[in-house]
Every structure is written in structure tokens, then in C-alpha cells.
Amino acid sequence: MSHTPIKFAYWVPNVSGGLLISKIEQRTRWDIDYNRKLAQIAEQNGFEYALSQIRFTAGYGAEYQHEPLAFTHALLAATEKLRIIAAILPGPWHPVVAAKQIATIDQLTGGRIAVNIVSGWFKSEFTAIGEPWLEHDERYRRSEEFIRALKGIWTQDDFSFLGDFYRFHNYTLKPKPLQQPRPEIFQGGSSRAARDMASRVSDWYFTNGNTLEGIKAQVDDIRAKAEGEGHAVKIGVNAFVIARDTEAEARAVLDEIIDKADPDAVNAFGREVRQAGKASPEGEGNWAKSTFEDLVQYNDGFKTNLIGTPEQIAERIVALKAAGVDLVLTGFLHFQEEVEYFGQRVIPLVRALESQHADPVAA
Structure with a gap:
């Protein structure tokens, strides 16, 4: 198991409705005041890390959405150490615009911004804003070009690139980002095309929530492919955390979330995302095998099973690390209170378990 401590990130609620398609009470707000305070609590x-979400249109409870780059800048300005990953959607963004925005934010905030390249799953969002909807693997081909363009613009002068989607001719960006060699690049996805892309160009690969066995299979696959490409990629996994003093309390919260799920919204979301998941040639993209209960939390976060007491959750996190996970991307019902509880009650247990595993005498 790696000696590097596992890292923790949280989903920035810059979109209304929290992270659940449920009518359960959520003491989570999408406004900037709530989010500034949350970012400070988290760090x-x-x-x-924190991850700002990208949505252009309402749907599935997300009636309001703040644009992630502007929101990320505001949160970075309110914090000192936290690194924030801004979601970028190729299509609406051109790589030169994204590269310039991010370089400026990086300069203004002491080098703490990263990006998450989202290839796109929400077809009706693309059609609503007049963006062409590419076939599944073409979306990943475009994203790979987008990432190669970002890397080139950020690290080279007189950058030229001739792709099918993007072309640059002797372009020099100044100032370049503060971070050396450049800001980190994250991407998501569960399909073969997503893993193959990550194995070639991404620094980090986010996968939806899954069982320990499912995650280990993905990690092993992507690491082997990356090694074949002479590349290294780190792994982040999505998890919806319900940490309570007793397991019964935590399970009761999960039951209430599912009991109060909005069936029409969940099923509409299911139809939209299954189109994305099954569109991958092997039929195993994000959500291709998700149940109704899984879909109540956008990215299969219940599957990771970080639900129970701090001790149970800490042990499961260390098991994820042993399977090759480098970062856990967390969602919560009541973000401010629960991020603080997680930081005070769960993370110290994780660190203690990590040090035991690192010490062969203790083990």
C-alpha cells in the first residue's frame, strides 16, 4: 500500500438541490456565502481538494447553477490552502479560452486551481444550448485533444497543434500558470474510452462509486494501460458519506433519502444517463448498471458504502487505498456540519490506520 496519505475532496454545492434527487431536508445551500464558509471549514x-460542478441547464433538482470557473475563483480567494478543481466542458469551452482563464486564476490565487474535463453525458443540455452532440467515443477523442491542447498552451511557447477538433499555430500564452509544470488535469468516466484516455493524458481519473472489487478492477486496468503508455495516473473515487455515531443512525438516514426520492426525477435522470452509459461501445459507461437506489445519488455514491460509524468508514477508506485509490471525492447531506464531523472524527482514524499499515512492526 502507498505510503502517501489518501487525499480527501468534496463536491462544491454550486448547484441547487444538493447531491441527491430526494425531497429529504438538506441543510446545504448553493449560494456563495454558504460555500465560502464551507471551503474554510473543509481546509x-x-x-x-474541492470540485466545482458544471451544469448549464436545470434538471433533476438542480434548478440553479453557478458557473464553475468564476465560482472557483471566489472560493480560492476565500481560502489559503484548498485546491479547487473546476469542471470544464469541451464544446461550450474552447481550450484557448479555458487555458487563459485558468492561467489567470492560477496567478491570482497562488497556484491552487485544477481542472476536471467533463466529456458530457447530458444530451438535452447540449441540444438546449445549440451544441452538437457527438457519439460517445468521439466525445472522448475531443476531450483528449482538449487536454493535449491545454498541456501544450500551458508549457510551451509557439505551440502548434493540428487535431480534428482543435488547431493552433505558433501560439504563446503569457503569463502561463504559476504552478509548475502546470495545473493538474482530472477527468471522469467509467467506459473503456474514458479509461484509455486517462491512461494517455490525464493526471487523475475520477470514477463513479462502486464496490471495492469493482474499483480494484478499474484501477488495475487503468494502471496497466498507463504503464504501457509510459504514463502515471492517480485515482479518485466518488462516495456519498453518511457518518453517524451509530451504524443504525447512518442506515436510517440512507433509508430516508431513498424513501423520499423523487421517482419521476430519478427515472428521468436514469433515462438520460443510461443513454450515456450504454452509448459506449462495450455498454459499460457511467451508470450503465445503476439501480434506482444508486441513481438517487448522481454518481453512484452509495455503492462505495462509506455509510456507518467513523470507525467503519475509516476502515473502508483504508481498504480503498489498498485497492489503489489516491483520493476520495465526498458528498454529504448537510455539507458544513458533516464536512467538519468527517474531518474531526473520520480523517484522524484514517491517518492512524495508515500509519499502522506503514509500520510492519505494528502490522
Whole structure:
């Protein structure tokens, strides 16, 4: 098992409705005041990263959405250490615009911004804003070009690139980002095309929530492919965390979330995402095998099973690390209170278990 401590990130609620398609009460807000305070709580309680979401249209409870780059900048300005990953959607963004925006934000905030390249799953969102909807593997081909363009613009002068989607001729960006060699690049996806792309160009690969066995299979696959490409990629996994003093309390919260799920919204979301998941040639993209209960939490976060007491959750996180996970991307019902609880009650247990595993005498 790696000696590097596992990292923790949280989903920035810059979109209304929290992270659940459920009518359960959520003491989570999408406004900037709530989010500034949340970012400060997170960095004071052991979180190293946060992820700002991208949505252009309402749907599935997300009636309001703040644009992620502007929102990320505001949160970076309110914090000192936290690194924030801004979601970028090829199509609406051109790589030169994204590269310039991110370089500026990086300069203004002491080098703490990263990006998550989202290839796109929400077809009706693309059609609503007049963007062409590419076939599944073409979306990943475009994303790979987008990432290669970002890397070139950020690290080279007189950058030229002739792709099928993007072309550059002796372009020089100044100033370049503060971070050396450049800001980190994250991407998501569960399909073969997503893993193959990550194995070639991405620094980090986010996968939906899954069982320990399912995650280990994905990690082993992507690491072997990356090694074949002479590349290294780190792994982040999505998890919806319900940490309570007793397992019964945690399970009761999960039951209430599912009991109060909005069936029409969940089923509409299911139809939309299954189109994306099954569109991959092997039929195994994100959500291709998700149940109704899984879909109540956007990215299969219940599957990772970080639900129970701090001790149970800490042990499961260390098991994820042993399977090759480098970062856990967390969602919560009541973000401010629960990020603080997680930082005070769960992370210290994880660190203690990590040190035991690192010490062969203790083991």
C-alpha cells in the first residue's frame, strides 16, 4: 500500500438541490456565502481538494447553477490552502479560452486551481444550448485533444497543434500558470474510452462509486494501460458519506433519502444517463448498471458504502487505498456540519490506520 496519505475532496454545492434527487431536508445551500464558509471549514479539517460542478441547464433538482470557473475563483480567494478543481466542458469551452482563464486564476490565487474535463453525458443540455452532440467515443477523442491542447498552451511557447477538433499555430500564452509544470488535469468516466484516455493524458481519473472489487478492477486496468503508455495516473473515487455515531443512525438516514426520492426525477435522470452509459461501445459507461437506489445519488455514491460509524468508514477508506485509490471525492447531506464531523472524527482514524499499515512492526 502507498505510503502517501489518501487525499480527501468534496463536491462544491454550486448547484441547487444538493447531491441527491430526494425531497429529504438538506441543510446545504448553493449560494456563495454558504460555500465560502464551507471551503474554510473543509481546509481547516483535512480536505485538500474541492470540485466545482458544471451544469448549464436545470434538471433533476438542480434548478440553479453557478458557473464553475468564476465560482472557483471566489472560493480560492476565500481560502489559503484548498485546491479547487473546476469542471470544464469541451464544446461550450474552447481550450484557448479555458487555458487563459485558468492561467489567470492560477496567478491570482497562488497556484491552487485544477481542472476536471467533463466529456458530457447530458444530451438535452447540449441540444438546449445549440451544441452538437457527438457519439460517445468521439466525445472522448475531443476531450483528449482538449487536454493535449491545454498541456501544450500551458508549457510551451509557439505551440502548434493540428487535431480534428482543435488547431493552433505558433501560439504563446503569457503569463502561463504559476504552478509548475502546470495545473493538474482530472477527468471522469467509467467506459473503456474514458479509461484509455486517462491512461494517455490525464493526471487523475475520477470514477463513479462502486464496490471495492469493482474499483480494484478499474484501477488495475487503468494502471496497466498507463504503464504501457509510459504514463502515471492517480485515482479518485466518488462516495456519498453518511457518518453517524451509530451504524443504525447512518442506515436510517440512507433509508430516508431513498424513501423520499423523487421517482419521476430519478427515472428521468436514469433515462438520460443510461443513454450515456450504454452509448459506449462495450455498454459499460457511467451508470450503465445503476439501480434506482444508486441513481438517487448522481454518481453512484452509495455503492462505495462509506455509510456507518467513523470507525467503519475509516476502515473502508483504508481498504480503498489498498485497492489503489489516491483520493476520495465526498458528498454529504448537510455539507458544513458533516464536512467538519468527517474531518474531526473520520480523517484522524484514517491517518492512524495508515500509519499502522506503514509500520510492519505494528502490522
